[in-house]
Amino acid sequence: MGADRDVEALVSAVEALRAQVEAAGLPLDVPGRDAAETTRRRLLGQLDDYVLPRLRSLDAPLLAVVGGSTGAGKSTLVNSVVGEPVSRSGVLRPTTTSPVLVHHPDDGHWFEGDRVLPGLARLSGHDTGEDQPGTVRLTASAALPSGLALLDAPDIDSVVSANRELANQLLAAADLWIFVTTAARYADAVPWDLLRTASERGTAVAIVLDRVPPEAVDEIRPHLASMLREQGLSTSPIFSVPEVALEDGRLPAWTFTRLRDWLQALAGDARARDIVVSQTLRGAVASLGSRADELATASRAQDAAAAALAAAAQESFDLARRRVSDGMTDGTLLRGEVLARWQEFVGTGEFFKQVESTIARWRDRISAAIKGTPAPVDTLGEALHTGVAALVLANLEAATSDTARAWRRMPGGPAVLASGDGLGATTSASTAGVERLVRAWQGEVFDLVRTEGQGRRTNARVAAYGVNAIGLFLMLVAFAQTGGLVGAEVGIAGGTAILAQRVLEAIFGDQAVRDMAAKARDRLLTLVDELYDDERARFTAALAEHTAPQDQASRIESAATRLARVAS
Template identity: 75%
Template structure:
């Protein structure tokens, strides 16, 4: 009963892991992503192909996967053990392109469904020699004892990448690896990479050393045994198949593989021996899940860190740009050049700036006269302010866009996401039109602010004396007339501008009301700018969102890994 509960707990934990792994995404092209994604796919495949099927059916036949390098003689060996040609050998490489699974007729039901290798369709009947990718051929044979099945896999070093991947997948689905190599190639790197993985995961392995010259056996076997010990496989049995001519049917003479066949028959006939092999591989596979899941956790966290860095880069770029807009509204920048020139046209010559302190009342009258008598300078001043504000917004928007783009190009994963950011730059017509509308709307809000503050009869009369448009322009000037960004003669000019405009407004509304109105005018403009910049920033963030893994992905995987540590089978 206790063992049954352990298995049930293991099945439950692995099922949760399987769901998490399936839904794990690694969308950002960060360094190491390809390897992590391959590891994720490999883990998912082994869960589907072996761990879950075996946990759910511990009494299913033992599956031995015959794998090895190109030309090692895997198919010939399988045909010889079975006693008939069930897998197609040949001189052309690769020969085994679709795997062949040989089983006793009584065991058919274990393999004809999707219990194992659910991603491969089942085919039966005579092998016509035609390629059938994505399939596994089922062959029933009484030559194999019930309780044992053999699967002839494609070459692990095939020139066809799909064959290599399938071979690796099939080996991960095995209870037992029958690894076939030759006297000439037993020390090759590719087989030992897979054997090292088998050792790390506790997989049961048997080695078939094929095509060995009789006089070389005593030299090769000790060396191979030493290599197996070095790779953590000291107990793996080694079967030697001597170099010998094939019989007329293309199979090995029975004495050449007699020891291997006897071992397989003994394994199939001894339920306890089968259980030991299955338990060894299953325990190793389940024990490896924690470490493999933690690798996926690390990859997920790297994805989240990279995504956060990209988001922060965009947020910082547009946040800095918005702060520069705020600074530009209060450091006198907007009173340079054209605005100063139009202001002089509006109120008169430069003589005003020398006399403003002592003759504020008289110059206030001149402003009123200028507004009533010569509206074009007022219009010109309004346009100059409009142009200046629009230029401030666009320049900083361009800067933010450039900063974000430049930073994304150097951050991990940024370049690929950047390629999918909608190409809607700040110079595009819709953006320019949006800025124009923004400034017009803001100027309209300033005028409405003037009207709202001039509701009393006395104040309303004063506003009417100058005109709402003129008062609105003065309010914009006061809102922008700090001098921190100006130098030399501009300071005196801007200071005079601010003083005159402010004194006129104070005479109408009072000093506190003017300060409040100026602050509100800046706040309104900054709010519009923030909305504009948010829309531009969203181009980047929306593209990033399409490449973002779920925020809690790493934590869920980590929790699953913690649960797996408590599992025993």
């Protein structure tokens, strides 16, 4: 019972890791993403194709996958061991495009369902050469002893990429790799890459050295054994098959007697079979941790890239907000049209009929500097509206373009930009939003004037001058820092500010004017913050569609740590 509980705990830990691997996403196109996605896909495949099925069915037949390079003679070897043509062989490459799994008739129930290789549809009977991709052909043969199944896999170096991928998947599903190579190609790089993987994962491996000229056996076999030792595979048995003429498409029985006897011994000896299965299973479970770490590292790279993109957007919009704040107090809004409309406004004299003589003298200084045609108060209000809107919109456009420019240079950014609808530019809705913002702010300034003018004496003065005119004066005072003006503009705008402030102080008092101006500025910045946050949200929403699940890396690491603890 204790052993059963240990296996149950191990299955539970592996299932927990599998859940995290399956849920993991690597949506941002950052360096290393493709390799990490391959690791994830293969890790998930081995969990589904081998580790979990084997843990849940420790007494299932041993699955030996026959793999190797193109033309190594894998299918011929399988047909020869079985004694009948169960797998198609020939000179055309690739010959094996869909795997063929040969089993004893009594063992069929182990393979007919989705216990192993659940992603492959099952076919039955002999290979006709017409199998479709994504299938595995099951063939029953009494020539194989019960307890052993052979799977003829596609070439590991096939010219067809899908075949190469499938070959890797099948090898990862094996209890035992029977690696077939030839005297001419045993030192090729591709097989040894996979043999190193087998060594790293602790997979049981047997080597079949095919088509060996009799005079070369004593030279090639020791060299191959030396190469295996260097890769940590010194215990892997080597079976030599001499170069001989085939008999009815199969090897003469005497050429593979030692291999056949070894396979039959494995099938008939439960203890020997358990040793092979335990070696591969332990190695596979032990390798899960390092591959999970690779996936966690890739997940952290995703998090870092997403955070960098979000920070770039935040920085661009923060800069835009600071520029709006500076533009409100450096005299920018008192230039051009606003200044001209103000001069026309005070030049009429209509507004100041009842203003104290000291204020009138300030009015005279400014109106003497320019001659103009009287203009209504609406003209000044429109000029202020246009100036504020231009300031807010220009910096909004700058923030949008700066963010897009930064993202194009950053890992993952170009794909996110391409997925969004017009992320690189402001929209008509954005422009309309700026217009609404300025109108709303001006309305709030007028409301502020009404609220502050509720006293009987103050209310009378406000009523005498008009709420809108007083509100416009308050806007001018709010924007009255002249650091950004030059030449004659300084004196004119400075006088504008002082004159407007004197009018307001006469109505509300100096402290109240300072407080009202501060409130007006703060409220405009608050509205700008809200608008810019909404615009920045377009970028963050697009980024969210390309962001890995929260805490993905730590959850993968926690699951891997739990598995390591249970497996130790």
